[in-house]
Amino acid sequence: MNFPFLTRPPRDSLEKALLQLFNIQALQETGKISDIGLQIAKLPLTPPLGRVLLAAAEQGQNCLLDVIDIISSLSVENIFLNTNSEEKKEEAEKARRDLYRREGDHLTMLMTVQGYAAENTDRKAWAERHLVSHRAMQSVMVNQPTSKLNSR
Known part of the structure; x- marks a missing residue:
C-alpha cells in the first residue's frame, strides 16, 4: 500500500482494516474501492455503520x-444515565422496563429514541422518569433527517 501516511500504522492494523472493508463489500478483490465503498465514503459514519445504513435503505x-x-x-x-449503586440499578430497571427489548441493546435504543420522540409535552420529564440522558437524546434528535422530524 503506497498511501502517504504521516505515521504508518502497524502492518497488522492495516491488514485488519482492509479485511473489514473487504468483508463489508467496500473493497473489490483487487483492492480497489467498490461502488458500495464509494457510497460509504460519502457518509459521515464509520465504514461498518455506513454499510448498515446502505443495507437498511x-x-x-x-x-x-x-x-x-x-x-x-x-x-x-x-x-442511559449511569447507575452505580444497587438501589439506583433497581430504580433504573423499573424506569426502563417498557423500553427494554429482549432482542438486544440496539432495539432497546430504538425503543428509547422512539419513546422520547413520541413525547409531545415534556421530553425532559420523560427522560428523567426513564433515567435517560436528556442532553444525549437532544443530540440524537438533532441527527434526525428533517423529513423524519416532520413526520413525528
Missing part, C-alpha cells in the same frame, strides 16, 4: 428510519 424507508435512530443513538454519549 435497500429494505425500505421504515427500516432505514429505524436504523437512523439506532445509529444516531450510537453516535452520542450514552443515552
Whole structure:
C-alpha cells in the first residue's frame, strides 16, 4: 500500500482494516474501492455503520428510519444515565422496563429514541422518569433527517 501516511500504522492494523472493508463489500478483490465503498465514503459514519445504513435503505424507508435512530443513538454519549449503586440499578430497571427489548441493546435504543420522540409535552420529564440522558437524546434528535422530524 503506497498511501502517504504521516505515521504508518502497524502492518497488522492495516491488514485488519482492509479485511473489514473487504468483508463489508467496500473493497473489490483487487483492492480497489467498490461502488458500495464509494457510497460509504460519502457518509459521515464509520465504514461498518455506513454499510448498515446502505443495507437498511435497500429494505425500505421504515427500516432505514429505524436504523437512523439506532445509529444516531450510537453516535452520542450514552443515552442511559449511569447507575452505580444497587438501589439506583433497581430504580433504573423499573424506569426502563417498557423500553427494554429482549432482542438486544440496539432495539432497546430504538425503543428509547422512539419513546422520547413520541413525547409531545415534556421530553425532559420523560427522560428523567426513564433515567435517560436528556442532553444525549437532544443530540440524537438533532441527527434526525428533517423529513423524519416532520413526520413525528
